[in-house]
Amino acid sequence: MRDALVKAEASGLVVPQGLIAHGRGEAFDYIMGERTMPAARVATMAASALLLKAKWPVISVNGNAVALAGEDIVRLASAVSASIEVNLFHRTLERERLIASHLKNFGAREILGVGPAATKIIGGISSPRARVDPEGIGKADVVLIPLEDGDRAHALGGEGKKIVSIDLNPLSRTSQVASVSIVDNIVRAIPALTEASRKIKELPQSQVEKYASSFNNETNLADAIGQIVQYLQGWMKN
Numbered sequence: 001m002r003d004a005l006v007k008a009e010a011s012g013l014v015v016p017q018g019l020i021a022h023g024r025g026e027a028f029d030y031i032m033g034e035r036t037m038p039a040a041r042v043a044t045m046a047a048s049a050l051l052l053k054a055k056w057p058v059i060s061v062n063g064n065a066v067a068l069a070g071e072d073i074v075r076l077a078s079a080v081s082a083s084i085e086v087n088l089f090h091r092t093l094e095r096e097r098l099i100a101s102h103l104k105n106f107g108a109r110e111i112l113g114v115g116p117a118a119t120k121i122i123g124g125i126s127s128p129r130a131r132v133d134p135e136g137i138g139k140a141d142v143v144l145i146p147l148e149d150g151d152r153a154h155a156l157g158g159e160g161k162k163i164v165s166i167d168l169n170p171l172s173r174t175s176q177v178a179s180v181s182i183v184d185n186i187v188r189a190i191p192a193l194t195e196a197s198r199k200i201k202e203l204p205q206s207q208v209e210k211y212a213s214s215f216n217n218e219t220n221l222a223d224a225i226g227q228i229v230q231y232l233q234g235w236m237k238n
């Protein structure tokens with residue numbers, strides 16, 4: 001993963017700040033044993049149900065997400081019939097185009113949010129990060145935001161959208177404000193979402209509804225923290 005990010009930074013896909021963000025995530029991955037915790041599995045089922053139930057699901061991507069899981073993101077978008085939109089923290093047209101062409105190499109047909117396409121402003125955050133595509137995040141009812149900053153996660157929630165986050169840090173503001181927070185590494189979380197979506201598609205509608213409605217994010221985040229503590233206690237005994 002480090003190597004992929006270093007290469008992606010050299011090509012301009014990832015910003016230098018993305019390397020620091022990865023280091024923060026990696027530290028949390030170590031303290032959860034670099035594996036998908038049971039809490040993340042529960043969140044993944046709820047997230048898949050939300051994405052499949054959605055009218056306008058959108059996957060928001062940035063440099064890190066695409067560098068680490070580009071191909072898997074394209075696969076997930078197809079499994080849940082979601083659009084993909086570039087939504088950068090450190091926004092430049094050059095990076096937007098680079099990210100779009102990177103995803104198109106993996107078979108994505110259309111990438112929203114590039115350049116002048118992002119005309120809608122979402123309230124509560126400073127420009128140019130506030131701009132979204134009216135055909136994508138602008139009209140979305142469910143938005144998947146891997147590795148997102150807290151302000152934007154909060155602002156998207158404020159627009160009445162259901163937010164699914166992927167963030168290794170269960171204490172981050174993004175994890176705290178999302179409707180469903182998957183506390184896991186993006187490289188594990190995106191394939192798990194695709195797999196869960198395939199299973200959920202086979203279920204009757206009432207069961208799909210149950211996965212979405214019975215999920216409580218606050219409880220699940222507490223479970224994730226408890227599972228980290230449990231893992232660390234295992235080390236203390238050795």
Ligand code: PTJ
Pocket residue numbers: 014015017018019021022023024025026028062063064068087088089090091146147148149150166167168169172184185186187
């Ligand atoms: O490409 P850009 O310009 O949009 O910039 C992307 C970054 C990631 C630099 C930008 O969005 C940023 O600075 O984000 P934050 O506020 O640092 O949040 C990133 C979150 O992702 C942190 O809470 C990290 O713990 C988490 N994270 C880092 N690597 C991973 C991760 N979560 C899941 N999987 C990872 N591999």
